[in-house]
Amino acid sequence: xxxxxxxxxxxxxxxxxxxxxxxxxxxxxxxxxxxxxxxxxxxxxxxxxxxxxxxxxxxxxxxxxxxxxxxxxxxxxxxxxxxxxxxxxxxxxxxxxxxxxxxxxxxxxxxxxxxxxxxx
Amino acid sequence: xxxxxxxxxxxxxxxxxxxxxxxxxxxxxxxxxxxxxxxxxxxxxxxxxxxxxxxxxxxxxxxxxxxxxxxxxxxxxxxxxxxxxxxxxxxxxxxxxxxxxxxxxxxxxxxxxxxxxxxxxxxxxxxxxxxxxxxxxxxxxxxxx
Numbered sequence: 001x002x003x004x005x006x007x008x009x010x011x012x013x014x015x016x017x018x019x020x021x022x023x024x025x026x027x028x029x030x031x032x033x034x035x036x037x038x039x040x041x042x043x044x045x046x047x048x049x050x051x052x053x054x055x056x057x058x059x060x061x062x063x064x065x066x067x068x069x070x071x072x073x074x075x076x077x078x079x080x081x082x083x084x085x086x087x088x089x090x091x092x093x094x095x096x097x098x099x100x101x102x103x104x105x106x107x108x109x110x111x112x113x114x115x116x117x118x119x120x
Numbered sequence: 121x122x123x124x125x126x127x128x129x130x131x132x133x134x135x136x137x138x139x140x141x142x143x144x145x146x147x148x149x150x151x152x153x154x155x156x157x158x159x160x161x162x163x164x165x166x167x168x169x170x171x172x173x174x175x176x177x178x179x180x181x182x183x184x185x186x187x188x189x190x191x192x193x194x195x196x197x198x199x200x201x202x203x204x205x206x207x208x209x210x211x212x213x214x215x216x217x218x219x220x221x222x223x224x225x226x227x228x229x230x231x232x233x234x235x236x237x238x239x240x241x242x243x244x245x246x247x248x249x250x251x252x253x254x255x256x257x258x259x260x261x262x263x264x265x
Contacts, residue, residue, distance in 0.1 A: 020199060021207035025259060029204040045199070058195070063175060066184075070162045078155060078221055085211060092208035099258035100208045103250045108208075110247030111215045117240030118222055 002072055006080050009064040013084045016057035018091045023050030025096065079119030085112050136204060140256045143201040144210075148217045150194035156224065158187030205256040212251035219244050 027048060030041055045051045069077045089108045093100045161183030178184050201210055219241050225231045233241075 017207060017211065021202045021210075024199055024202040027203055030200045051199075062191070066158060066162055066175065066178070069159045070166070075222075075225065077159075079218065082215065082218065085215070088211055089208050092206065092211075096207060097259055098206045098208045101254060103254050104208050104212065107212045107247040107249075107251035110243045110250065111212055111218075114240040114243030114245075114247065115215075115218055117243065118218060118237050119240075120236060 002068070005064050005068045005071075006083075009061055009068060009081060010083050010087075012057045012060040012064065013081060014087050014091070016054045016061050017084065017088055018095060019050045019057060020054035021092070021096055023048045023054055026050060076119060079115045082112060082115040085115075136256065140201070140205050143197055143205075144213055146197040147194060147201055147210075147214050148220065150190050150197060151214070152217045152220045152224070154187050154190030154194055155221070156187075157183050157190060161185075161187055206258055209251060209254060209256045213248055215244055216248045 023045070027041070027045060032038075065077065065081070085108050089100060089104065092098045161181045162178065164183065165178055165181055179188060198210075198214075222233065222237065222241060226233050
């Protein structure tokens with residue numbers, strides 16, 4: 001049960017983050033933060049298909065996370081969620097067209113290794 | 121932490137960098153505090169089982185509700201940050217949250233941190249610093265839908 005939840009958590013978080021990033025790139029930089037501008041942005045995002053997909057995936061991710069923390073310690077649940085780092089960096093390069101230079105790859109690798117150490 | 125070495129400090133670059141730092145901090149703090157409040161609440165409730173009703177019922181527990189409110193703030197600030205910064209930048213730099221979670225476990229809950237754990241904290245911090253040196257945005261602002 002624990003590892004099934006970990007798989008669902010990692011897959012849904014990866015989909016959620018990548019779709020959210022695509023949707024927000026399509027939307028363009030959020031520049032204004034007064035209540036009127038925020039409501040206009042939210043209204044426009046509510047009709048953005050990538051943001052809708054992301055929100056559904058994040059809901060799955062959220063419920064699998066709270067289910068996981070109810071049966072496993074936070075010191076296990078939070079670090080395993082870091083397994084998303086590698087597939088998301090690959091998808092950022094392939095699907096989002098980001099320039100992932102050696103510092104970003106090395107940084108993602110160092111963080112993944114560090115997360116393994118702190119979760120033992 | 122997020123200082124740069126390779127961007128021309130044009131007005132726009134500096135503005136984006138300051139905004140990125142502020143939102144990175146908001147994303148990290150809301151995520152760490154939100155997850156902690158949520159976990160604290162779920163531990164008090166115990167295993168809710170697989171029933172969706174029990175999970176929805178859990179949302180009315182005060183600590184769970186506080187956690188959810190903080191995670192809504194996390195969602196909004198994370199979305200705003202991703203509207204101008206790369207996912208391959210945001211994901212690693214916000215990983216500093218793992219270090220904060222670890223340290224809050226030590227200082228708030230009195231847990232001990234092993235040598236191995238400190239090594240992990242050092243690796244994560246180095247990774248975050250390395251990615252923090254890159255330009256936050258490498259794609260055109262508007263990608264055709």
